[in-house]
Amino acid sequence: MNEKLSSIKQEILDGIEAKATSRATAFELRKQFLDSKTGTIGQLMKEMKNIAPEERANYGKEVNELKAWATDVFAKLDEEMKAKELKAKYEAEKIDVTMPAKEYQTGNLHPITQMRNQLIDVFAGMGFEIFEGTEIENDYYNFTALNTPQDHPARDMQDTFYLSPEFLLRTQTSAGQIHVMENKKPPIKILSPGKVFRSDDDATHSPMFTQMEGLVVDEKITLCDLKGMLDVFVQKIYGEGATTRLRPSYFPFTEPSVEVDVSCFECGGKGCKLCKGTGWIEILGAGIVNKKVLENCGIDSEKYSGLAFGIGIERTAMLKYGINNIKLLFESDIKVLKQIDDN
Ligand code: DAH
Numbered sequence: 485m486n487e488k489l490s491s492i493k494q495e496i497l498d499g500i501e502a503k504a505t506s507r508a509t510a511f512e513l514r515k516q517f518l519d520s521k522t523g524t525i526g527q528l529m530k531e532m533k534n535i536a537p538e539e540r541a542n543y544g545k546e547v548n549e550l551k552a553w554a555t556d557v558f559a560k561l562d563e564e565m566k567a568k569e570l571k572a573k574y575e576a577e578k579i580d581v582t583m584p585a586k587e588y589q590t591g592n593l594h595p596i597t598q599m600r601n602q603l604i605d606v607f608a609g610m611g612f613e614i615f616e617g618t619e620i621e622n623d624y625y626n627f628t629a630l631n632t633p634q635d636h637p638a639r640d641m642q643d644t645f646y647l648s649p650e651f652l653l654r655t656q657t658s659a660g661q662i663h664v665m666e667n668k669k670p671p672i673k674i675l676s677p678g679k680v681f682r683s684d685d686d687a688t689h690s691p692m693f694t695q696m697e698g699l700v701v702d703e704k705i706t707l708c709d710l711k712g713m714l715d716v717f718v719q720k721i722y723g724e725g726a727t728t729r730l731r732p733s734y735f736p737f738t739e740p741s742v743e744v745d746v747s748c749f750e751c752g753g754k755g756c757k758l759c760k761g762t763g764w765i766e767i768l769g770a771g772i773v774n775k776k777v778l779e780n781c782g783i784d785s786e787k788y789s790g791l792a793f794g795i796g797i798e799r800t801a802m803l804k805y806g807i808n809n810i811k812l813l814f815e816s817d818i819k820v821l822k823q824i825d826d827n
Pocket residue numbers: 655656657658697698735737738768769770771772792793794795
């Protein structure tokens with residue numbers, strides 16, 4: 485009998501050695517020996533009834549001792565496995581607080597969007613409201629109502645993408661002026677940003693670009709109002725010291741028309757490469773709204789007058805950020821776009 489019990493003990497110790505690698509396997513092993521119905525020791529207890537009565541007491545004592553020993557061994561094993569598993573878990577979940585943080589790439593607004601937002605901020609500060617027109621226009625709004633009828637030579641200034649004899653991709657946000665004046669009576673003070681399209685393509689021109697139109701119509705609006713507003717605009721965008729100069733020009737929808745220059749913000753007006761030695765940089769077209777345009781929209785041109793201007797957003801951004809090729813703004817090269825983050 486003693487021999488049998490010692491061999492069971494050895495079997496338990498060998499089993500632990502070979503198989504007990506986790507709490508789960510240790511538990512399985514425990515069941516193999518200690519399960520009251522199927523376990524090896526459980527079976528020995530059941531044998532009791534077949535043992536001769538005079539040996540029964542001794543048999544029972546020895547089996548019970550073995551059972552107590554095995555229970556104790558497995559309890560210790562379970563503790564050991566629990567500690568081992570906890571340690572492994574802590575090891576796996578350990579956080580190295582000295583590790584450098586992962587770098588997250590954050591995007592920034594596109595330079596054209598930034599420029600557009602800055603322009604809106606400047607003019608909203610002067611009380612302008614936003615009107616967004618449509619990119620597909622009809623000939624009347626883009627040209628005729630703006631005093632540019634069919635065969636007018638000024639149509640050649642803009643190479644137009646026609647969609648049909650009547651419809652076209654707007655070549656200028658000036659088209660929005662007409663929609664606004666048809667629907668609203670003075671006082672009017674609107675800013676109209678948006679995409680425009682022309683068949684034009686070189687380092688400073690793109691077939692699609694964006695403009696920001698300004699229109700003010702009220703009593704007694706003069707070129708002085710225009711100059712005052714544009715001075716505020718250039719100071720906010722190009723710096724406190726910037727000022728504007730108006731040169732006579734021609735646009736069919738303004739009379740008089742002007743080309744507006746900003747004092748060179750690179751050299752302060754002394755003359756440099758950027759301003760080609762002149763101290764001035766051309767930035768936009770503007771003027772006093774032609775009486776014919778007001779009348780086309782049913783506005784009394786004796787009582788009211790207006791000023792208008794059209795800013796090229798890409799051009800403004802290229803000058804401000806020193807970009808020499810408009811294509812850089814459309815190629816979506818992260819390395820380029822990341823460098824311009826003003827907002
Ligand atoms: N629409 C003109 C262009 O695209 C720009 C312009 C000039 C707009 C004079 C105006 C203006 O409102 O008064 O070339």
